Amino acid sequence: MKKLLSVLLALCLTVSCIIPASAQEEKSCDCGSLPIIMVCGVGALPFYIDAGTENEAVYFPPEVNIGKVVFEALGAIFLSTFLWDLSILSDKVVEIAHDILGKLGCDENGLPAYNVTHTSYEKSMAHHKELYENAESAEFAIVRTAAELVGADHVYCYNCDWRVDPVDNSKKMHAFIERVLSETGHEKVKLVACSMGGLQTLTYFNEYTSDLVDTAVFLSSAHNGLLFVGNLFAGDFVLDQYDFFSWLKTFKTGKESTDKFLGKLLDRLAVTKLLVIPFRLLNRLGRALNEQAVERVLKNTLATMPGMWSFVCSDTYPAAKQLMMTEQSEQFEADADYFQQNIRAKSKEILESAEENGTKLAFVSHYDKGVVPVTSDACVHGDGLIETVCTSGGATVADYGKTLGEGYKQAKECSDHNHLSADGVIDASTCDFPDYTWFVRGVGHVGFNKDSDQHELLRWLLTSDSQQTVFDNERYPQFLQADINEMTLTPIQ
Numbered sequence: 001m002k003k004l005l006s007v008l009l010a011l012c013l014t015v016s017c018i019i020p021a022s023a024q025e026e027k028s029c030d031c032g033s034l035p036i037i038m039v040c041g042v043g044a045l046p047f048y049i050d051a052g053t054e055n056e057a058v059y060f061p062p063e064v065n066i067g068k069v070v071f072e073a074l075g076a077i078f079l080s081t082f083l084w085d086l087s088i089l090s091d092k093v094v095e096i097a098h099d100i101l102g103k104l105g106c107d108e109n110g111l112p113a114y115n116v117t118h119t120s121y122e123k124s125m126a127h128h129k130e131l132y133e134n135a136e137s138a139e140f141a142i143v144r145t146a147a148e149l150v151g152a153d154h155v156y157c158y159n160c161d162w163r164v165d166p167v168d169n170s171k172k173m174h175a176f177i178e179r180v181l182s183e184t185g186h187e188k189v190k191l192v193a194c195s196m197g198g199l200q201t202l203t204y205f206n207e208y209t210s211d212l213v214d215t216a217v218f219l220s221s222a223h224n225g226l227l228f229v230g231n232l233f234a235g236d237f238v239l240d241q242y243d244f245f246s247w248l249k250t251f252k253t254g255k256e257s258t259d260k261f262l263g264k265l266l267d268r269l270a271v272t273k274l275l276v277i278p279f280r281l282l283n284r285l286g287r288a289l290n291e292q293a294v295e296r297v298l299k300n301t302l303a304t305m306p307g308m309w310s311f312v313c314s315d316t317y318p319a320a321k322q323l324m325m326t327e328q329s330e331q332f333e334a335d336a337d338y339f340q341q342n343i344r345a346k347s348k349e350i351l352e353s354a355e356e357n358g359t360k361l362a363f364v365s366h367y368d369k370g371v372v373p374v375t376s377d378a379c380v381h382g383d384g385l386i387e388t389v390c391t392s393g394g395a396t397v398a399d400y401g402k403t404l405g406e407g408y409k410q411a412k413e414c415s416d417h418n419h420l421s422a423d424g425v426i427d428a429s430t431c432d433f434p435d436y437t438w439f440v441r442g443v444g445h446v447g448f449n450k451d452s453d454q455h456e457l458l459r460w461l462l463t464s465d466s467q468q469t470v471f472d473n474e475r476y477p478q479f480l481q482a483d484i485n486e487m488t489l490t491p492i493q
């Protein structure tokens with residue numbers, strides 16, 4: 001009897017343990033709105049040094065004392081010239097760069113070398129109103145739109161340590177998605193993947209499939225890499241006068257009259273003959289410094305990070321590897337090779353599998369701005385940071401300030417569709433997904449300004465029950481012009 005009682009007691013205990021667990025597993029929400037996860041890009045949230053200690057401070061984005069940097073650099077230039085020894089200047093450049101970025105660096109295995117950590121938020125955005133309430137643009141302005149759409153308790157922000165291997169990060173992303181699903185009681189999520197977040201999402205699809213993802217909207221996405229990172233790693237360092245001043249036009253004060261004046265001034269400076277010689281000298285100096293300083297700076301900072309290697313495009317990878325992957329471990333190299341062969345070279349196939357799997361896809365790519373003007377590819381259209389050819393998944397884009405030319409014919413046929421922009425700048429037929437790729441002229445990288453029509457486009461993409469195309473909504477055809485003062489989005493005709 002005693003035995004029977006104890007067995008019964010044990011049974012009761014077991015059942016009482018199981019009930020809450022299974023009740024939790026079965027938690028389901030019938031609100032009709034799937035949770036939305038913002039997959040952040042580089043720079044959306046800060047990195048801290050010595051987090052949790054009394055020395056805790058923001059390390060990235062860096063707070064640079066411009067006056068001190070300029071003073072030190074000028075001193076080094078003066079000494080270098082006076083003593084005819086370029087190594088003084090190159091040592092200074094390396095030292096300044098190391099002060100600003102050095103501790104972000106990784107060790108030979110691609111793991112953070114210092115106590116510098118990224119910010120992450122495990123709970124829903126209902127617990128972090130301060131992050132998005134007053135956000136002016138970019139990721140957190142989008143988070144606010146998402147919160148208005150589905151409720152802040154159904155919106156999450158996934159921010160990874162973008163320095164480390166995206167394949168390692170994909171494990172964390174999978175766990176994050178599973179946790180969001182169990183917390184909200186839904187079976188699938190929608191992703192808004194910004195910049196580096198697009199590359200993380202692509203990697204996640206490859207490592208885990210898109211089974212848990214209903215919709216993925218890629219904004220200013222880096223899933224196809226960045227031309228200038230590969231170029232820099234391969235030793236292509238050029239500062240072009242025209243590209244440099246065109247790129248400066250990317251930055252706006254927000255005051256229409258001032259921007260107009262500055263725009264005209266920069267246009268003039270871009271072609272001013274007086275500046276040809278200083279730029280030539282600067283480039284000669286740059287070339288001389290390249291081996292001594294640029295390589296050392298990159299080798300100590302960006303090139304130590306597997307995440308940065310995942311940006312390198314296939315055609316520059318071998319040269320970049322030869323120049324910049326000299327101190328890293330065999331495992332580092334094997335991981336970078338794995339990424340190149342299985343993800344970088346197969347991005348289209350990976351996304352096609354996601355599409356076949358029922359995941360709705362959309363790509364929003366910006367143009368009519370420059371790119372970081374430090375390599376020979378800086379003459380192309382971009383969003384102030386990334387090249388439009390990359391964020392669009394392979395569009396054919398005229399050089400900045402030019403058109404594809406009179407009589408240009410669409411490169412690929414696509415069910416009788418016209419994929420040429422009326423301004424003559426873009427042929428979208430060569431995109432991986434010509435029918436799901438939107439182009440917005442005149443907006444910067446992830447520049448979803450507060451209260452702008454871009455949020456309406458996003459709302460439409462996020463609330464649709466079926467795969468949307470550039471032909472489904474007359475308000476949002478393939479090519480759109482943004483007016484950043486009026487906050488409107490109008491079809492380019």
Ligand SMILES: [Zn+2]
Pocket residue numbers: 029030031032033034154184186
């Ligand atoms: Zn719900």
Ligand SMILES: [Zn+2]
Pocket residue numbers: 414415417419434435
């Ligand atoms: Zn088409």
